[in-house]
Amino acid sequence: MNSTCTIGDLAEEFGVTTRTIRFYEEKGLLNPSRKGQRRHYSLADRTKLRLILRGKRLGLSLDESAEIILMYGTPGNNRKQLDTLLEKIGQKRKELQARRRELDAMLDEMAQAENKCRAAIADLGQQQKPETS
Amino acid sequence: MNSTCTIGDLAEEFGVTTRTIRFYEEKGLLNPSRKGQRRHYSLADRTKLRLILRGKRLGLSLDESAEIILMYGTPGNNRKQLDTLLEKIGQKRKELQARRRELDAMLDEMAQAENKCRAAIADLGQQQKPETS
């Protein structure tokens, strides 16, 4: 079963060290159950870890990932909480969309650089290492 | 004129400290000219700084930004250099595209969270603070 999950398994599964996982717990991003002294990780824990690591790849800090994880969690039950949550989600989405635009801009520029590079190669003619039939 | 640019001007323009700008120079990301002892920043320098800061927002390290800046620069003149450059650019583009996919996934999930939140609010009915006509 997949509910069985020791810290070592989780570490290997995600390609991180156990230290890293314990560190995330220290920071309040994970709270695995305990069987005796040992930590045991549920599916929910794995999902959280996946979110954290994706956040990292996108350049989010652990605190930011923590916020986002909270947003995904089961929403509160009173109106005010829901309103503020909705507000936060909207804010984050805006931030992420801005990021997306910047990423697209960067990708465009990379494409241009690639073209310039190809052009330079073409200009060079076959003077060196043509290697084409 | 825009070619006149002291470190203070640049710092204010981009909302960073002069320390930050000097630090980037230390790291080899900028190399302003000197008028006497003072640094003077050209348009090219400003462009580089803009790229660096955008990279930061996207979660790139300074080293990664440095690489990218090199890619944008005027390409070398021999075949082998051009080939390896092309290779590097392609690699970086792949990385950035992967990032884009992850960002999109995260945005999707945020949208779902937003919907769940709205649904929860709707379920709540008007029991509290309806505030709608």
Place this chain on the structure above:
DNA sequence: TATTACGTTTACGTTAACGTAAACTTAGTG
């Protein structure tokens, strides 16, 4: 049962990316 593999806590070390402060030089201005 002794060994080995994995787990636990505690604590100090490390790197990137700056912040902060001191001590000094230089340019413009009343």
Place this chain on the structure above:
DNA sequence: CACTAAGTTTACGTTAACGTAAACGTAATA
């Protein structure tokens, strides 16, 4: 020309996100 504002170098401090190591517990296995 004295003063002030901005620049310069040098150097130590700080925070986030772990790495690394020690010293110890426990469970399965030969």
